[in-house]
């Protein structure tokens with residue numbers, strides 16, 4: 412069984428993961444509108460992964476006999492003038508998600524909820540990867556600056572990213 416207090420916060424996290432996905436899909440469109448389809452591909456994979464994250468929490472509640480409550484998603488806003496702006500926002504967003512995961516972990520520990528702590532261990536590792544990946548793309552983009560040939564090369568590289576399976580290293 413899952414305690415109501417824990418369940419409420421896990422339901423909030425389902426919303427946060429799907430909201431992240433919605434944001435990434437908006438970024439995918441932003442790139443694809445500008446013919447940067449490799450970056451678009453990278454964002455589409457993020458979108459898919461966020462849905463998988465949401466579903467991990469969804470399954471967790473159901474497996475423990477709880478009730479899933481799906482909440483409204485907000486319209487995602489993309490205020491970016493450059494590719495660097497987008498990745499600054501992506502990094503900030505992932506740092507925000509990391510904070511949320513850590514607070515959930517604190518709550519699970521305080522409530523003595525061991526199964527949720529185990530699930531969150533996976534998310535804690537995942538967030539290290541998410542931030543590492545966003546940060547490395549951002550740093551490279553800053554080096555590229557206004558060099559469109561270099562940006563094109565990066566776009567080609569990101570076009571090759573394919574969805575990962577659980578347990579695989581991020582490419």
Ligand code: MG
Nearest residue numbers: 428431461464
């Ligand atoms: Mg996520």
